Amino acid sequence: MTQKTNYFKLGLFVILAFALTAAMLIAFGAGQFFKAETLAETYFNESVQGLNVGSEVKYKGVKIGAVKSITTPTKVYDIASNYVLVTFSLSEDCYVGQTGKIPKDRMKKAVDDGLSVFLSFNGLTGSAYLETDYKDNGPDDLEISWTPENLYVPSRSSNIKQVSDAITRAMETLGSMDFKEMKKDFSALLKSLNITKVSDQAESLIKELRQTNKGLAKIVTSGQVKQMVADAGSSMADLKQIIHTAKKPIEQTLADINTASASFKRMATGLENGYDGKLTEMSNKMDTVLTSLEKTSRLMENMIWTNADVIEKAISNLENTTENLNQFTRELREFPGSILMDAPPKSSTPGKEN
Numbered sequence: 584m585t586q587k588t589n590y591f592k593l594g595l596f597v598i599l600a601f602a603l604t605a606a607m608l609i610a611f612g613a614g615q616f617f618k619a620e621t622l623a624e625t626y627f628n629e630s631v632q633g634l635n636v637g638s639e640v641k642y643k644g645v646k647i648g649a650v651k652s653i654t655t656p657t658k659v660y661d662i663a664s665n666y667v668l669v670t671f672s673l674s675e676d677c678y679v680g681q682t683g684k685i686p687k688d689r690m691k692k693a694v695d696d697g698l699s700v701f702l703s704f705n706g707l708t709g710s711a712y713l714e715t716d717y718k719d720n721g722p723d724d725l726e727i728s729w730t731p732e733n734l735y736v737p738s739r740s741s742n743i744k745q746v747s748d749a750i751t752r753a754m755e756t757l758g759s760m761d762f763k764e765m766k767k768d769f770s771a772l773l774k775s776l777n778i779t780k781v782s783d784q785a786e787s788l789i790k791e792l793r794q795t796n797k798g799l800a801k802i803v804t805s806g807q808v809k810q811m812v813a814d815a816g817s818s819m820a821d822l823k824q825i826i827h828t829a830k831k832p833i834e835q836t837l838a839d840i841n842t843a844s845a846s847f848k849r850m851a852t853g854l855e856n857g858y859d860g861k862l863t864e865m866s867n868k869m870d871t872v873l874t875s876l877e878k879t880s881r882l883m884e885n886m887i888w889t890n891a892d893v894i895e896k897a898i899s900n901l902e903n904t905t906e907n908l909n910q911f912t913r914e915l916r917e918f919p920g921s922i923l924m925d926a927p928p929k930s931s932t933p934g935k936e937n
Contacts, residue, residue: 621673621686622651623734625700625713626666626725629741633704633711640671640700640713647677650713660729670733671713679715687734694736697721702741 631653640648650671656664673686679698683689690698693715699722703714715736722737887894 620651621677621690621734622670623648623673623690623736624668624670624731625736625738626656626668626727627702627738628666628723628725629702631667631669631702631711633709634669634702634713635710638710638712640673640715641703642677642679642715646674647679647715648673656729659732662729666725669713680717690734690736693717694734698736699739700736701739702743704743 634650634653636650636652638650639646640650648671650669652668652670654668654670656662656666656668659668673690675686677686677689679689679693681689681692681696683692697717698715699718700713700715702711704711718739720739722739725738727735
């Protein structure tokens, strides 16, 4: 009886432990099991060695998701392709420099703004992960003839792939070079150069340089050069003395100019303040005088046009009178006695008496 009771208690304990474990798993993992995943996919035209399912997906070092599967488009879409298809999930707190309510919207905006994904490696361990970032060189132009099932994020070559491509191009360039022909050309160049002649010319040039150097040394150490240097030093001292002597008069002159300028400014300000009103008054009076002169001119013009006939007759009479006076004056000069006589005297003939 006691043995049966112990089996019952042991079984009850196992059942309760299993139930508690299941409850804890449901409590802590239900959110993960029932949470909807946001999937995205990309394609690589290179080896993804080191990348595994569960590898992290990062944005500038911040984790935003994980790799879900690594396969080929041929297997998924039944189409001929040599690309590698990588599908990854995005976490709810996936922010890649964009705003939006759900990760898919934020990632789509980022892709439109130039976000791309590429392979990156963790130091020397060789393990790889996916890195996303906005890059100037942009994604690779991979030709995709099918419609991706998930959100498509374009990829670009990893740094290792770029270095490998550069090395390959360099090796191809080196392989295409004809070293034998270059060796022949170099040998022909060495033969064409006359080393002995070049050496003689170099030695001659060195001798000429030495002679020139000796000549310059003689000129520099000559008495004339020393005298020129002494004269230049003396001239500089005299110039310095002149500048020092003229410094005070120049400063005094500048001070006088400043004083005169201030006085002139005050005088101009006084004239402006004192005569501003008078000048305005004179200007107003001058306008009045000019207006009166204009009116008088108009009246004179009207009078002249109105009495034009009378003025013309008066001028004609004045001309006649002037002509008569001229005639009278001429007669008076020739015959002064005509004022007392009625007629001028008759001329007498020589030899006859009256």
